[in-house]
Amino acid sequence: MTGKKLIEEKLKKAKIEIGDKIRIDSKTIKKEGVLMPHHLFSDDDVITIKLDNGYNIGIAVDKDTKITFLEKHKQSVKKTKDIPFDKNKPTISIIGTGGTIACYVDYRTGAVHPASSAKDLAFAVPEIFDICNVKTQVAFQILSENFEVENWKKIAHIVAEELNNGSKGVIIPHGTDTLGYTAAALSFMIKNLTGPVVIVGAQRSSDRPSSDAELNLLSAAIVASKSDIGEVVAVMHNEISDTCNAIHRGTKVRKFHTSRRDAFKSVNEEIIGFVKNGEIKLNTDYKKKAKGTVVVDDKMQTDVAMIYAYPGLKPEDIPDKKGVVFIGTGLGHVPEKILPRIKELTDKGTVFAMTSQCIFGRINMSVYSTGRDLLKAGVISCKDMLPEAAYVKLMWALGHSKKHDEIEEIMRKNIAGEISTRTRSDTFL
Amino acid sequence: MTGKKLIEEKLKKAKIEIGDKIRIDSKTIKKEGVLMPHHLFSDDDVITIKLDNGYNIGIAVDKDTKITFLEKHKQSVKKTKDIPFDKNKPTISIIGTGGTIACYVDYRTGAVHPASSAKDLAFAVPEIFDICNVKTQVAFQILSENFEVENWKKIAHIVAEELNNGSKGVIIPHGTDTLGYTAAALSFMIKNLTGPVVIVGAQRSSDRPSSDAELNLLSAAIVASKSDIGEVVAVMHNEISDTCNAIHRGTKVRKFHTSRRDAFKSVNEEIIGFVKNGEIKLNTDYKKKAKGTVVVDDKMQTDVAMIYAYPGLKPEDIPDKKGVVFIGTGLGHVPEKILPRIKELTDKGTVFAMTSQCIFGRINMSVYSTGRDLLKAGVISCKDMLPEAAYVKLMWALGHSKKHDEIEEIMRKNIAGEISTRTRSDTFL
Numbered sequence: 096m097t098g099k100k101l102i103e104e105k106l107k108k109a110k111i112e113i114g115d116k117i118r119i120d121s122k123t124i125k126k127e128g129v130l131m132p133h134h135l136f137s138d139d140d141v142i143t144i145k146l147d148n149g150y151n152i153g154i155a156v157d158k159d160t161k162i163t164f165l166e167k168h169k170q171s172v173k174k175t176k177d178i179p180f181d182k183n184k185p186t187i188s189i190i191g192t193g194g195t196i197a198c199y200v201d202y203r204t205g206a207v208h209p210a211s212s213a214k215d216l217a218f219a220v221p222e223i224f225d226i227c228n229v230k231t232q233v234a235f236q237i238l239s240e241n242f243e244v245e246n247w248k249k250i251a252h253i254v255a256e257e258l259n260n261g262s263k264g265v266i267i268p269h270g271t272d273t274l275g276y277t278a279a280a281l282s283f284m285i286k287n288l289t290g291p292v293v294i295v296g297a298q299r300s301s302d303r304p305s306s307d308a309e310l311n312l313l314s315a316a317i318v319a320s321k322s323d324i325g326e327v328v329a330v331m332h333n334e335i336s337d338t339c340n341a342i343h344r345g346t347k348v349r350k351f352h353t354s355r356r357d358a359f360k361s362v363n364e365e366i367i368g369f370v371k372n373g374e375i376k377l378n379t380d381y382k383k384k385a386k387g388t389v390v391v392d393d394k395m396q397t398d399v400a401m402i403y404a405y406p407g408l409k410p411e412d413i414p415d416k417k418g419v420v421f422i423g424t425g426l427g428h429v430p431e432k433i434l435p436r437i438k439e440l441t442d443k444g445t446v447f448a449m450t451s452q453c454i455f456g457r458i459n460m461s462v463y464s465t466g467r468d469l470l471k472a473g474v475i476s477c478k479d480m481l482p483e484a485a486y487v488k489l490m491w492a493l494g495h496s497k498k499h500d501e502i503e504e505i506m507r508k509n510i511a512g513e514i515s516t517r518t519r520s521d522t523f524l
Numbered sequence: 525m526t527g528k529k530l531i532e533e534k535l536k537k538a539k540i541e542i543g544d545k546i547r548i549d550s551k552t553i554k555k556e557g558v559l560m561p562h563h564l565f566s567d568d569d570v571i572t573i574k575l576d577n578g579y580n581i582g583i584a585v586d587k588d589t590k591i592t593f594l595e596k597h598k599q600s601v602k603k604t605k606d607i608p609f610d611k612n613k614p615t616i617s618i619i620g621t622g623g624t625i626a627c628y629v630d631y632r633t634g635a636v637h638p639a640s641s642a643k644d645l646a647f648a649v650p651e652i653f654d655i656c657n658v659k660t661q662v663a664f665q666i667l668s669e670n671f672e673v674e675n676w677k678k679i680a681h682i683v684a685e686e687l688n689n690g691s692k693g694v695i696i697p698h699g700t701d702t703l704g705y706t707a708a709a710l711s712f713m714i715k716n717l718t719g720p721v722v723i724v725g726a727q728r729s730s731d732r733p734s735s736d737a738e739l740n741l742l743s744a745a746i747v748a749s750k751s752d753i754g755e756v757v758a759v760m761h762n763e764i765s766d767t768c769n770a771i772h773r774g775t776k777v778r779k780f781h782t783s784r785r786d787a788f789k790s791v792n793e794e795i796i797g798f799v800k801n802g803e804i805k806l807n808t809d810y811k812k813k814a815k816g817t818v819v820v821d822d823k824m825q826t827d828v829a830m831i832y833a834y835p836g837l838k839p840e841d842i843p844d845k846k847g848v849v850f851i852g853t854g855l856g857h858v859p860e861k862i863l864p865r866i867k868e869l870t871d872k873g874t875v876f877a878m879t880s881q882c883i884f885g886r887i888n889m890s891v892y893s894t895g896r897d898l899l900k901a902g903v904i905s906c907k908d909m910l911p912e913a914a915y916v917k918l919m920w921a922l923g924h925s926k927k928h929d930e931i932e933e934i935m936r937k938n939i940a941g942e943i944s945t946r947t948r949s950d951t952f953l
Binding site for chain 2: 138240243244350352354400403405408412414424427428429430431432451454457458463464490523
């Protein structure tokens with residue numbers, strides 16, 4: 096017997112429940128702490144305990160590991176409290192999807208369910224109820240690297256339903272890995288937003304002293320309940336200190352660091368605004384919330400690939416798909432020996448679009464011969480779109496037309512703030 | 525008759541030579557200016573003239589276009605001058621490869637050959653001879669998006685030959701698109717450098733008022749002739765103004781903007797130093813030049829691909845190659861449904877390595893279950909390497925061993941400054 100079953104067996108035998116203080120003696124480590132629920136993203140054979148210093152650690156359990164009961168958990172008073180409702184406060188919806196920020200609640204509360212239920216949130220970040228009333232539901236619970244188009248669609252429909260049912264805004268806690276892709280996808284899929292849609296993540300779960308989960312979530316709640324933004328935005332740490340959150344446009348936000356809390360940056364434009372000391376400061380350049388009904392337009396062609404250009408890329412590396420987004424070099428180039436393959440596939444109906452691995456700046460395929468040849472072959476310039484925004488947009492465009500010129504028209508038109516009208520010199524690194 | 529032939533015919537008829545003042549009347553434009561040599565990267569049917577305001581423009585010529593002779597060119601005195609040689613100055617080598625910086629000489633001199641011959645340089649940037657003596661040769665002349673492994677090898681051998689024949693340093697003018705890839709490739713291929721190897725490019729050719737070609741080239745000459753660096757470095761604009769050039773480590777430099785002159789940044793570490801007002805300021809953290817003989821070790825396995833990870837990436841998108849470098853999400857993840865394909869190919873001998881599309885930060889596959897599964901499947905962490913550096917390094921590692929554990933050992937070892945020993949908080953955006 097190994098894994099989950101082994102752990103369950105050992106805990107049952109010692110009559111240990113979640114929240115009890117225990118001692119673990121394994122071959123490699125001996126520690127005392129409070130038993131936490133199984134961590135969503137831990138391996139099956141790992142048990143998590145909270146140490147006295149507040150850190151959670153995971154310990155691998157095998158048949159020789161000794162688990163000893165030390166002390167019964169103290170029932171939390173807060174846990175049985177009812178969720179407050181204040182009719183003078185706006186009501187927002189939280190749609191759980193998984194990721195590090197969801198672990199937050201899991202870790203701090205000691206609650207059995209790792210997702211963010213309203214009770215979990217009340218217990219973990221009670222300050223949120225000073226801002227707004229909260230309706231919650233869990234759409235699904237997955238690591239964001241495993242997201243698929245179907246996940247975006249499901250979220251889009253729940254968002255529309257919640258706003259159409261009267262919520263002032265929506266918060267979507269999300270893993271940070273593909274947060275930018277989801278933000279862009281929802282930007283294209285949801286029309287006529289009657290309230291802010293705020294995607295929020297955390298780079299560090301709350302068991303770590305410098306977690307960004309709490310501030311990010313509270314700032315997200317402020318934006319969702321108090322702003323007049325009618326766009327999909329991402330709210331994340333703006334700087335390394337715990338004082339300010341940036342509000343990024345969903346089609347312009349990108350993760351630039353594997354671990355820093357201020358990993359997210361807007362590309363080729365200013366941030367929409369920021370939240371500091373509980374106050375929102377907005378720039379003028381954003382879409383205000385609409386009146387009427389939120390509509391979902393989620394027709395997507397999933398047979399699309401992103402291809403990174405590099406020296407040595409070969410014609411056979413270009414797949415036969417309905418759409419291909421190149422992450423080209425410089426102003427929008429690929430090795431010229433790829434051209435015959437592009438022409439061959441274009442003749443078969445593949446639509447090619449061009450973005451740049453420079454990330455910052457704008458595609459311009461008119462400067463050098465390689466670019467002009469690509470334009471002649473029908474490759475569509477994605478202007479200053481992020482590669483991830485161009486990818487979901489091409490899926491969406493292919494979902495709406497089968498004609499190259501119509502698809503090109505969609506790609507060239509600014510639909511959700513993905514194309515900046517002018518190049519600013521103050522929006523670079 | 526169209527294209528090059530048509531233009532030649534018209535010029536011959538009107539007895540026009542390069543450097544003559546002419547008038548062009550086409551359907552769309554009427555302009556006077558000095559006839560420039562055919563631009564390397566222009567289409568065949570385009571004629572280039574320099575206007576009175578200093579701008580060069582290209583005009584498409586068809587059979588109805590009128591070209592009129594206005595004035596004979598004035599023979600330049602400088603052009604016939606001998607290249608100066610000062611035995612008290614160090615001698616460096618310039619190895620031409622093409623790109624925007626090579627157009628510089630082409631445009632400014634009016635010389636027929638677009639590559640940087642010593643005479644062209646003397647005529648165009650005579651200040652270089654205040655710094656050093658110059659030996660030049662043209663390795664080849666191609667747009668950098670068309671570089672192949674063979675191009676890297678050829679440059680590596682010329683670099684070694686020039687240094688071993690007594691040059692104090694080498695300058696490699698290069699297109700900016702794949703400058704970072706070449707810089708990394710040469711860093712792995714050339715051992716025991718007895719002088720600085722300086723790759724330099726320009727974002728704007730010299731016919732544009734704000735060209736970076738001249739300053740970049742002069743700063744490169746200063747670094748190549750006067751520094752004691754024994755590494756491959758890139759010298760490019762450090763800021764938007766025309767005052768300072770950064771010296772970047774070859775394995776750490778990346779192009780981050782499609783058009784700005786300060787597009788190149790060092791990732792996860794400080795720049796090695798900078799050149800300001802003709803003076804070099806270096807940090808302590810660089811490899812000093814070696815004594816003895818420069819050696820080329822250019823065994824490379826070219827059957828390697830870079831694969832960008834994104835939501836919707838499918839198992840069949842992972843090609844059957846000798847090596848694959850993932851540009852994963854976050855700390856180093858790909859969708860978990862790719863795992864069986866990775867295992868299948870690993871069993872067949874493919875070596876997988878992991879970098880991050882975050883670009884900044886460090887791979888850590890021990891945090892989440894996806895990463896741990898990837899580690900178990902044999903995927904090698906590239907730590908804080910740039911994806912481009914990891915790509916050429918994997919080619920190089922596969923060129924040196926066929927055993928997974930030996931390849932992994934090479935990949936994990938810091939060979940050319942590609943892995944930073946510590947993560948600095950001051951080297952982010």
